[in-house]
Amino acid sequence: MIQLQNITKIYPPNTIALENVSFKIKEGEFMLVAGRSGAGKTTLLKLILVQECPTKGKVLFEGKEVHKIEKSQLPYLRRKIGAVFQDYKLLSLKTVYENVAFAMEVIGALDEEIERDVPKILEVVGIQDRANNFPKELSAGERQRTAIARALIHRPRVILADEPTGNLDPYNTSEIIELLKRINELGTTVILATHNKEIINKLGKRTITLEEGRLVRDDEEGRFLL
Amino acid sequence: MFTIIKRILKSGWQNFKRQGNLSFATCSVLVTKISLITFLFLSHRILDFAISEIRLRADISVYFRQDCLEKEIFELKEKLTEFSEIQEVEYISKEEALENFIERHKEEKTLMDSLIELGSNPFLASLNIKASEADSYEKVASFLEGDDFSGLIEKVDFYRRRSIIERVFKITSFIDNAGVAVSLILISVSILLTYNTIKLTIHSQKEEIAISRLVGASNWFIRGPFLSQGVICGALAFLISFMIVSSSFYFLNSKISIFFPGFEVLSFFKSDFQNIILIQLICALGLGITPSFIAIRKYLEI
Numbered sequence: 001m002i003q004l005q006n007i008t009k010i011y012p013p014n015t016i017a018l019e020n021v022s023f024k025i026k027e028g029e030f031m032l033v034a035g036r037s038g039a040g041k042t043t044l045l046k047l048i049l050v051q052e053c054p055t056k057g058k059v060l061f062e063g064k065e066v067h068k069i070e071k072s073q074l075p076y077l078r079r080k081i082g083a084v085f086q087d088y089k090l091l092s093l094k095t096v097y098e099n100v101a102f103a104m105e106v107i108g109a110l111d112e113e114i115e116r117d118v119p120k121i122l123e124v125v126g127i128q129d130r131a132n133n134f135p136k137e138l139s140a141g142e143r144q145r146t147a148i149a150r151a152l153i154h155r156p157r158v159i160l161a162d163e164p165t166g167n168l169d170p171y172n173t174s175e176i177i178e179l180l181k182r183i184n185e186l187g188t189t190v191i192l193a194t195h196n197k198e199i200i201n202k203l204g205k206r207t208i209t210l211e212e213g214r215l216v217r218d219d220e221e222g223r224f225l226l
Numbered sequence: 227m228f229t230i231i232k233r234i235l236k237s238g239w240q241n242f243k244r245q246g247n248l249s250f251a252t253c254s255v256l257v258t259k260i261s262l263i264t265f266l267f268l269s270h271r272i273l274d275f276a277i278s279e280i281r282l283r284a285d286i287s288v289y290f291r292q293d294c295l296e297k298e299i300f301e302l303k304e305k306l307t308e309f310s311e312i313q314e315v316e317y318i319s320k321e322e323a324l325e326n327f328i329e330r331h332k333e334e335k336t337l338m339d340s341l342i343e344l345g346s347n348p349f350l351a352s353l354n355i356k357a358s359e360a361d362s363y364e365k366v367a368s369f370l371e372g373d374d375f376s377g378l379i380e381k382v383d384f385y386r387r388r389s390i391i392e393r394v395f396k397i398t399s400f401i402d403n404a405g406v407a408v409s410l411i412l413i414s415v416s417i418l419l420t421y422n423t424i425k426l427t428i429h430s431q432k433e434e435i436a437i438s439r440l441v442g443a444s445n446w447f448i449r450g451p452f453l454s455q456g457v458i459c460g461a462l463a464f465l466i467s468f469m470i471v472s473s474s475f476y477f478l479n480s481k482i483s484i485f486f487p488g489f490e491v492l493s494f495f496k497s498d499f500q501n502i503i504l505i506q507l508i509c510a511l512g513l514g515i516t517p518s519f520i521a522i523r524k525y526l527e528i
Contacts, residue, residue, distance in 0.1 A: 092434065
């Protein structure tokens with residue numbers, strides 16, 4: 001489904017973020033990207049989301065090279081990907097309901113579809129009671145649930161989660177990870193970047209490990225190794 | 227398509243409402259700009275009128291000999307009206323000159339007694355000539371002092387008034403040019419300030435734009451709410467500035483009439499009513515939308 005071929009990313013003047021990274025992700029897979037801060041995890045996810053361009057190499061999504069797509073077509077690619085970030089990236093002027101509904105509005109969903117699906121997804125992630133609150137009125141855990149709801153609502157092919165539990169306490173961390181597991185069990189591909197050893201060890205899923213921009217390990221059942 | 231437009235407009239209105247302080251600041255700036263531009267426009271019209279009135283006071287008079295026939299004077303008048311530089315030629319007969327003199331000085335016994343003692347009309351028939359430019363008077367004076375008319379003309383009253391005429395035109399030209407320069411400067415400053423205000427607004431929304439792009443919104447879906455927010459601000463600013471300008475002119479009219487009796491400032495407002503509405507509407511929408519459009523382009527390219 002997703003393929004990285006010999007990806008190198010160098011930030012000017014000479015900061016090597018990724019060096020000759022190659023791997024494939026199958027449809028429906030749950031893959032972790034592990035590594036310390038600065039290893040290149042976020043850069044890797046940004047390349048898949050076409051927020052950055054590689055210095056060398058290709059990123060293929062469903063067989064198409066994403067960095068050769070015309071700019072006008074990028075929104076359509078991004079609608080196939082649900083993204084969850086450490087800093088939530090919620091629209092501050094919209095309520096929880098409106099934030100989640102926004103993802104459906106951009107794909108041109110009908111009002112009836114939005115009114116039917118948004119309350120359901122809010123219930124799935126457990127924030128139905130906060131539908132009319134603004135992000136600044138929510139706890140960190142609630143904000144991240146909102147972000148996950150928004151990432152899920154338009155039924156994307158893949159969820160990219162970049163340190164989604166970075167700002168959360170252990171209780172919320174556990175709940176968010178369980179949520180992502182359930183999403184994956186329903187068929188959505190999940191790529192989770194994290195440096196949290198508890199998450200890596202608990203999940204036991206395929207884990208690729210980055211170190212100073214290089215892919216050093218690719219374990220089918222990953223464990224956190226120093 | 228209709229659904230998308232509806233959503234864009236709704237989003238724009240929501241943003242406008244939910245950013246109360248920012249919306250108020252943006253509207254205030256727009257109201258100031260629009261009112262300023264309107265006042266500049268009307269001031270320019272009033273100034274043009276005042277300048278042309280002042281210039282009309284500058285004129286030269288041509289006095290004809292006592293034995294000159296009216297027919298000959300009218301022929302000369304016809305020739306003068308062919309000059310493109312001449313705005314107006316007024317004939318004042320000997321009898322009219324006498325009547326005007328008596329009317330102006332009827333309370334002055336000495337003058338009236340002197341007139342009675344003379345026994346005849348001492349005044350000469352004349353042509354009063356008004357030109358559009360100071361330079362034109364010299365041309366007209368030279369024409370009148372030619373050989374063709376030496377038998378008709380007693381005196382051309384130009385050289386005595388020459389310096390006054392030139393000074394009047396110089397001062398009014400300076401005022402006119404200064405008015406245009408001040409207008410251009412204020413309009414440029416106005417555009418720059420509005421652009422910066424909107425750019426600051428967009429900058430504060432930079433993250434919202436980035437998030438919208440990541441979620442898969444198209445450029446127009448991102449741009450639309452900002453433009454509709456600009457339209458709402460512009461429309462509101464238009465209504466407020468129209469009320470300010472119209473009430474100001476109603477108030478000023480009575481005050482200015484005290485200093486310049488018969489001068490109705492309100493008449494300019496009424497005669498240019500449609501132009502004022504058009505100017506304010508164009509400025510309101512232009513200043514509300516264009517800076518948003520230009521400023522957001524930068525962040526959509528990222």
